[in-house]
Amino acid sequence: MDFSELTRISSVFTHSRILQVGVKLGVFDLIKKDGSSSLEISKALSTNPRATELLLNALVALRILRKKRDRFHNTNSSLKYLVKTSPEYFGGMITFEEALWNTWANLEKSIRSGKPARQTDMYQKTEVETERFIMAMHSLVNARGDARILSDMLDFSRAKTMIDIGSGPGTYAIKFLKRFPHLKITILDLPGTLKITKKVLKKEGVYGKIELLECNYNSGEIPKGFDIAFLSNIIHSENEEANQKLFRKVYRSLNPGGEIIIKDHILDPTLTSPAVGALFSIHMLLTTKGRDYSFRELKGWLIGAGFKKVRWIRLKPPLTSSLVIGRK
Numbered sequence: 408m409d410f411s412e413l414t415r416i417s418s419v420f421t422h423s424r425i426l427q428v429g430v431k432l433g434v435f436d437l438i439k440k441d442g443s444s445s446l447e448i449s450k451a452l453s454t455n456p457r458a459t460e461l462l463l464n465a466l467v468a469l470r471i472l473r474k475k476r477d478r479f480h481n482t483n484s485s486l487k488y489l490v491k492t493s494p495e496y497f498g499g500m501i502t503f504e505e506a507l508w509n510t511w512a513n514l515e516k517s518i519r520s521g522k523p524a525r526q527t528d529m530y531q532k533t534e535v536e537t538e539r540f541i542m543a544m545h546s547l548v549n550a551r552g553d554a555r556i557l558s559d560m561l562d563f564s565r566a567k568t569m570i571d572i573g574s575g576p577g578t579y580a581i582k583f584l585k586r587f588p589h590l591k592i593t594i595l596d597l598p599g600t601l602k603i604t605k606k607v608l609k610k611e612g613v614y615g616k617i618e619l620l621e622c623n624y625n626s627g628e629i630p631k632g633f634d635i636a637f638l639s640n641i642i643h644s645e646n647e648e649a650n651q652k653l654f655r656k657v658y659r660s661l662n663p664g665g666e667i668i669i670k671d672h673i674l675d676p677t678l679t680s681p682a683v684g685a686l687f688s689i690h691m692l693l694t695t696k697g698r699d700y701s702f703r704e705l706k707g708w709l710i711g712a713g714f715k716k717v718r719w720i721r722l723k724p725p726l727t728s729s730l731v732i733g734r735k
């Protein structure tokens with residue numbers, strides 16, 4: 408690695424923080440079509456004028472905003488991803504990461520102790536926390552297009568029933584239903600999360616068309632009778648033992664010939680590549696009992712649970728995850 412790359416890595420947290428504060432303050436929503444001065448923005452936000460101008464200049468330096476004379480303008484990207492009313496609004500994820508800033512400050516403690524830096528409660532303590540977490544997933548998947556890409560790529564025309572385990576906002580279930588309207592989909596999740604799921608389903612006009620099932624997949628049993636079990640971004644929050652137990656439950660819940668579809672960062676045997684997965688394992692160390700796993704690990708657990716024809720399907724950028732599929 409050369410020195411400039413090292414200095415970039417060393418200071419990139421400043422970029423994240425500047426972006427997070429811009430989103431948290433709602434800077435991008437305030438900028439008018441013909442641009443806004445820093446004074447107009449600081450007045451609307453009741454922030455310090457000098458400090459606000461420095462923040463806006465830094466956002467221009469990061470090429471998130473543009474500056475013409477003394478007026479600041481949104482770029483195509485900030486309009487698409489950082490303005491709340493955009494369908495591809497990515498601010499939900501940025502706001503969630505901003506709320507984890509102090510958790511990341513405890514990384515050294517977690518490396519020393521091996522323990523998470525916060526409660527591993529999947530953000531179920533308050534509705535505000537749950538909503539921030541769940542809408543982060545929704546905003547990431549909508550901005551990047553994961554659910555749309557998968558609903559075009561996977562063929563569920565022959566499946567009749569699907570369970571989306573840990574569906575969160577239901578982003579995938581909604582897209583799958585729109586693409587395959589004959590599918591009988593059940594969303595399984597924790598009660599706190601399902602309150603938020605309901606709001607999303609209502610907004611998307613599919614409330615009542617998808618069954619909602621309150622269940623803790625660790626302590627409860629998954630009902631039987633499904634052709635597809637979909638698990639997106641679930642196994643990285645659980646440890647090795649819990650995942651093996653979960654795979655056995657999923658196997659029991661599937662019809663003969665049914666498939667488990669796991670979507671996650673899947674690592675190579677060195678556990679260092681793709682980089683996004685190795686880095687995400689640190690996020691999981693801080694906030695859960697899990698980490699990212701390799702295909703070799705998943706294959707062993709799936710075969711141990713009874714699955715056959717286990718395969719790994721790599722997804723193309725901008726997606727950063729892969730699919731692992733096994734058949735009962």
Ligand SMILES: C[S@@+](CC[C@H](N)C(=O)[O-])C[C@H]1O[C@@H](n2cnc3c(N)ncnc32)[C@H](O)[C@@H]1O
Nearest residue numbers: 529544573574575596597600623624625639640
């Ligand atoms: C990281 S989110 C993934 C959401 C969605 N599948 C996606 O990929 O965007 C994890 C989801 O699993 C749910 N979850 C976590 N632990 C659970 C448990 N023990 N039982 C049921 N659901 C759980 C959370 O409430 C959350 O909705």
